[in-house]
Amino acid sequence: SQQGEEDPQALSIQEGENATMNCSYKTSINNLQWYRQNSGRGLVHLILIRSNEREKHSGRLRVTLDTSKKSSSLLITASRAADTASYFCATRRTGRRALTFGSGTRLQVQP
Amino acid sequence: DAGVIQSPRHEVTEMGQEVTLRCKPISGHDYLFWYRQTMMRGLELLIYFNNNVPIDDSGMPEDRFSAKMPNASFSTLKIQPSEPRDSAVYFCASRTGTESPLLPGELFFGEGSRLTVL
Numbered sequence: 001s002q003q004g005e006e007d008p009q010a011l012s013i014q015e016g017e018n019a020t021m022n023c024s025y026k027t028s029i030n031n032l033q034w035y036r037q038n039s040g041r042g043l044v045h046l047i048l049i050r051s052n053e054r055e056k057h058s059g060r061l062r063v064t065l066d067t068s069k070k071s072s073s074l075l076i077t078a079s080r081a082a083d084t085a086s087y088f089c090a091t092r093r094t095g096r097r098a099l100t101f102g103s104g105t106r107l108q109v110q111p
Numbered sequence: 112d113a114g115v116i117q118s119p120r121h122e123v124t125e126m127g128q129e130v131t132l133r134c135k136p137i138s139g140h141d142y143l144f145w146y147r148q149t150m151m152r153g154l155e156l157l158i159y160f161n162n163n164v165p166i167d168d169s170g171m172p173e174d175r176f177s178a179k180m181p182n183a184s185f186s187t188l189k190i191q192p193s194e195p196r197d198s199a200v201y202f203c204a205s206r207t208g209t210e211s212p213l214l215p216g217e218l219f220f221g222e223g224s225r226l227t228v229l
Contacts, residue, residue: 033217042115042202042220043154088154092216097142098167099218101154 005102006089012108019076021105023089024069030092032065033099034074037086046074046087051094081111117203117221125229129191132224134203135184141208144218145178145188148200157201160186161208193228200225 006023013019023032031050035043049056049065049072056063062075076083086106090099116135124130136143144159158168163180171178175194180186190197204218 031216035218035220042222043204043218044220045217048217090218097161098144098156098159100156101146103153 006087006105008105009103010106010108012110013079014110015079015081017079019079019083019107019109021074021087021089021107023072023074023102025072025089025091025102026070027091028094029067030094030096032063032072033090033092034061034063034072035088035090035101037088037104039085043088076107079107079109081109083107084109115203115205115219115221117201117224119224120222121225121227123227123229124193126194127192128228129189130193130197130226130228132188132201132203132226134186134188134221136186136203136205137219138184139207140205140219142206143180143186144204144206145186146202146204148202148223149198154202157188190226193226195228198226198228 006021029051031048033048034046036046037043047058047061047063049063051067060077065072086104088104089102092099115137118133142161145157146154147157148154155170157170158178159166160180176190178188200223202220202223204220206218
């Protein structure tokens with residue numbers, strides 16, 4: 001199975017609601033990153049959290065990391081229709097340069 | 112900077128034909144990665160380069176796949192001969208080799224090359 005597994009696979013919410021996506025991984029990591037992908041486009045980096053950090057904020061994004069449970073969550077507050085996209089977590093294993101991506105969560109924000 | 116540039120954006124070819132995908136990384140980036148995205152397998156790392164040298168090609172599925180980086184501003188991914196199961200979106204990404212609080216090591220992706228092999 002993949003290093004990162006997101007859940008849910010798909011999420012549909014109303015504009016203004018919060019969206020929470022979770023990611024689990026298997027090995028020790030250097031950092032964990034979240035990316036966004038609009039339909040038909042490339043991935044865009046959103047936020048990075050290092051293995052010694054527990055929580056990080058960036059605008060309407062909040063990321064948490066629990067290394068003991070090997071899991072992370074991405075919270076998007078006050079969602080907008082423009083947040084509709086797929087969201088991927090990516091882990092960088094200790095000692096490696098390449099990122100391993102999870103299977104992604106498809107978020108649909110209804111206006 | 113224009114970002115990571117990939118070409119072609121779309122390619123439709125017939126089984127057995129040679130396919131060449133191209134990538135121009137962001138200037139000054141030391142690392143270049145090739146990923147493949149499919150519905151069934153998600154995003155898979157195929158190969159990555161550091162300073163134009165292939166570091167890890169363990170993700171290259173078969174000998175039909177080859178990748179080169181002749182200089183710091185150009186890389187190619189070649190499939191010969193192509194097969195229908197190679198149909199996917201191929202992404203190139205680059206990043207700086209230096210890491211710091213201001214340069215945490217994020218990847219910058221191109222828009223991808225959508226390959227369809229009939």
